[in-house]
Amino acid sequence: MFHFCDIQISPDTKVADLVLENPYLALMLEHFGIAFPLKEKTVVKLCTENGINVDLFISLASLFSGTSKEFTNNLVFEDIPVILQYLKNDHQYFTDEKYPQILALIREMKSSSNQEEIVLVEKFFNEYFAEVVEHLKYENEIVFPYVTRLYKALHEKNAAYADNGYSVEEYREHHDNIEEKLSDLKNLLIKYLPAKDDQSSRRRLLTHLFELESDLTIHSKIEDHVLVPLVAQMEKHVKGKSQ
Amino acid sequence: MLKEKANKPLIIAIAEPSEILREGLRSMLIKSQLRYEAFYFNELEEIAEYHLRKKFSLAIISPLLIINRVRLFSDIKERCPGVTWIAIQSIYFDSQISGLFHDTILLYDNSENIVNKLKKLHEKAESALSYEPTSVLSDRETEVLQHLASGLSNKEIADILNISVNTVITHRKNITQKTGIKTVSGLTIFAISQGLIKP
Numbered sequence: 175m176f177h178f179c180d181i182q183i184s185p186d187t188k189v190a191d192l193v194l195e196n197p198y199l200a201l202m203l204e205h206f207g208i209a210f211p212l213k214e215k216t217v218v219k220l221c222t223e224n225g226i227n228v229d230l231f232i233s234l235a236s237l238f239s240g241t242s243k244e245f246t247n248n249l250v251f252e253d254i255p256v257i258l259q260y261l262k263n264d265h266q267y268f269t270d271e272k273y274p275q276i277l278a279l280i281r282e283m284k285s286s287s288n289q290e291e292i293v294l295v296e297k298f299f300n301e302y303f304a305e306v307v308e309h310l311k312y313e314n315e316i317v318f319p320y321v322t323r324l325y326k327a328l329h330e331k332n333a334a335y336a337d338n339g340y341s342v343e344e345y346r347e348h349h350d351n352i353e354e355k356l357s358d359l360k361n362l363l364i365k366y367l368p369a370k371d372d373q374s375s376r377r378r379l380l381t382h383l384f385e386l387e388s389d390l391t392i393h394s395k396i397e398d399h400v401l402v403p404l405v406a407q408m409e410k411h412v413k414g415k416s417q
Numbered sequence: 418m419l420k421e422k423a424n425k426p427l428i429i430a431i432a433e434p435s436e437i438l439r440e441g442l443r444s445m446l447i448k449s450q451l452r453y454e455a456f457y458f459n460e461l462e463e464i465a466e467y468h469l470r471k472k473f474s475l476a477i478i479s480p481l482l483i484i485n486r487v488r489l490f491s492d493i494k495e496r497c498p499g500v501t502w503i504a505i506q507s508i509y510f511d512s513q514i515s516g517l518f519h520d521t522i523l524l525y526d527n528s529e530n531i532v533n534k535l536k537k538l539h540e541k542a543e544s545a546l547s548y549e550p551t552s553v554l555s556d557r558e559t560e561v562l563q564h565l566a567s568g569l570s571n572k573e574i575a576d577i578l579n580i581s582v583n584t585v586i587t588h589r590k591n592i593t594q595k596t597g598i599k600t601v602s603g604l605t606i607f608a609i610s611q612g613l614i615k616p
Contacts, residue, residue: 290609291606291609291616294605294606297602301602355600355602357599358598359603361596362606362607365597366596366607368610371470
């Protein structure tokens with residue numbers, strides 16, 4: 175869920191202050207592998223400790239805070255492993271945490287009213303999630319290994335780079351619109367599905383759906399505006415050399 | 418478009434400390450042929466608590482319970498929106514008390530009058546429900562949606578309704594714009610929840 179705050183994040187900003195202002199940043203820290211307690215550590219201190227480019231951290235934190243307009247150009251190829259790990263952690267969060275939470279709440283709604291609509295909602299959500307999983311699987315099995323191979327070709331001497339004809343352009347095209355179903359689900363729950371003693375589970379379900387949506391939005395922004403441009407640059411280097 | 422008249426039971430909360438009055442009211446209700454569910458309480462607060470789970474549309478209570486507790490009663494009324502409050506008037510109460518109720522049942526009313534009063538309240542509660550518009554869709558859009566939800570393609574819908582595929586697409590755009598729902602499976606759930614198609 176976007177939480178708008180006006181803190182302009184600088185390297186000297188205390189990270190704890192950012193999280194106090196916007197608790198959703200806790201998720202970002204988790205994906206970066208940064209653990210609580212944060213004490214009085216500044217952005218630059220925390221990034222140095224965890225091997226994260228300060229510009230990358232500030233870009234993502236601004237994205238979470240809704241203050242970001244443009245991405246920094248100060249990212250370098252060396253940021254690739256951190257970005258990949260971040261995205262992988264996010265994948266795991268979807269499948270291991272968010273999905274079971276949402277499904278449990280839909281089932282809770284189903285148990286308080288075994289209406290046909292709720293049964294269909296469960297089916298609908300499962301279809302939606304199957305699409306998400308397919309997308310994640312594609313990234314885990316095709317995109318990320320490809321990016322890793324490129325990265326190694328650039329950084330390790332004598333690393334053989336086998337060009338299998340794949341390019342980041344293909345990945346860009348593969349990005350399909352999986353947000354529609356999520357938006358439908360929210361509309362149905364908020365506007366149309368008749369209530370049957372399910373107010374509390376419905377409210378909690380909505381909170382989770384909004385969180386999921388916001389995280390997915392940030393996830394695809396990172397892919398489109400951080401990963402894809404960096405990979406395109408790496409391709410130029412590697413493939414330009416080999417030709 | 419109006420929802421089919423939902424024959425929902427009248428959900429009644431009753432708080433009357435006098436056993437004679439309570440049992441009298443109870444047997445009147447049983448004989449009344451009203452569709453109702455009645456819940457009996459000793460205290461007003463219990464009604465407000467139970468209302469969280471069971472939405473009462475009617476509460477019949479003894480005004481004796483609110484003497485010197487007018488503020489509590491106002492508070493409870495606020496916590497139970499949509500409830501019609503009826504006093505069982507066994508003795509004379511000043512207007513400050515009786516004015517807090519929507520209606521009264523007099524001790525000497527005959528059962529026919531009382532039941533008629535309840536029936537009218539029931540109808541009022543039901544019509545409040547049935548006037549809730551179920552959908553903003555036009556008749557044509559509803560038809561398109563029904564076919565869409567049963568799995569037909571744009572072309573098939575166009576053939577059945579004798580309109581062009583482009584017109585079907587326009588109707589679909591309007592349906593999505595009005596409902597905020599984009600996918601066919603989402604629209605199917607919408608159609609079922611509004612009673613436009615059978616599951």
